[in-house]
Amino acid sequence: MINKELLRMVVGFRRFRERFFAEENSVYTRLASSGQSPKTLMIACSDSRVDPAILFSTSPGDIFVVRNVANLVPPFESSIGFHGVSAAIEFAVVNLQVENIVVLGHRQCGGIRSLFQPENIKAGGFVAQWMTIADEAKKAVLATAKTQDVDTLCRECERASIVISLKNLRSFPFIETAIRDRNLQLLGVYFDLEDGHLSAYDNASDSFQDIQVT
Ligand SMILES: [Zn+2]
Numbered sequence: 563m564i565n566k567e568l569l570r571m572v573v574g575f576r577r578f579r580e581r582f583f584a585e586e587n588s589v590y591t592r593l594a595s596s597g598q599s600p601k602t603l604m605i606a607c608s609d610s611r612v613d614p615a616i617l618f619s620t621s622p623g624d625i626f627v628v629r630n631v632a633n634l635v636p637p638f639e640s641s642i643g644f645h646g647v648s649a650a651i652e653f654a655v656v657n658l659q660v661e662n663i664v665v666l667g668h669r670q671c672g673g674i675r676s677l678f679q680p681e682n683i684k685a686g687g688f689v690a691q692w693m694t695i696a697d698e699a700k701k702a703v704l705a706t707a708k709t710q711d712v713d714t715l716c717r718e719c720e721r722a723s724i725v726i727s728l729k730n731l732r733s734f735p736f737i738e739t740a741i742r743d744r745n746l747q748l749l750g751v752y753f754d755l756e757d758g759h760l761s762a763y764d765n766a767s768d769s770f771q772d773i774q775v776t
Pocket residue numbers: 607608609631632633668670671672673674
């Protein structure tokens with residue numbers, strides 16, 4: 563008997579194929595012959611509610627995506643190891659020569675919540691270790707917090723951690739070079755999945771500003 567989830571995937575795949583393979587000069591005919599040349603690298607959370615392709619209505623070939631717990635960018639490390647996120651960033655910047663890097667954060671991020679409620683995750687496990695990248699954001703939020711309300715602290719930390727990731731991006735030598743030589747843009751964007759709003763980090767005011775979409 564066929565797995566129910568696989569069956570659902572096959573139905574979805576049929577719809578996808580009708581949309582992108584039906585015409586003679588389809589998107590995939592072009593992408594298969596010329597390869598991919600996305601303009602943007604998107605670093606997003608693994609959360610099932612924040613798929614960048616769905617959020618931004620992109621087509622195949624439009625964005626190169628790295629997804630991980632809490633959309634974090636680790637600082638540059640030269641030690642030998644399995645640096646999966648750094649490898650994807652390197653490929654996008656050095657090989658694909660993307661013009662923008664977007665760090666996309668979101669409301670109700672479980673990874674960020676684990677910083678404030680560590681009892682919800684395995685102590686000393688992969689998630690806890692990974693989330694130490696955002697420790698600096700948590701400390702900054704707590705230092706200026708006017709409330710102890712966890713929801714509010716999480717919301718602020720979800721945004722603050724985007725700023726840490728933008729800072730960490732600049733620690734990669736090939737990113738510094740790309741900023742200098744070809745004006746690579748680094749952008750921080752936050753999606754509030756509770757009210758459907760999008761905001762962007764503004765360097766000058768060091769704050770997130772709502773993006774008007776209508
Ligand atoms: Zn998340």
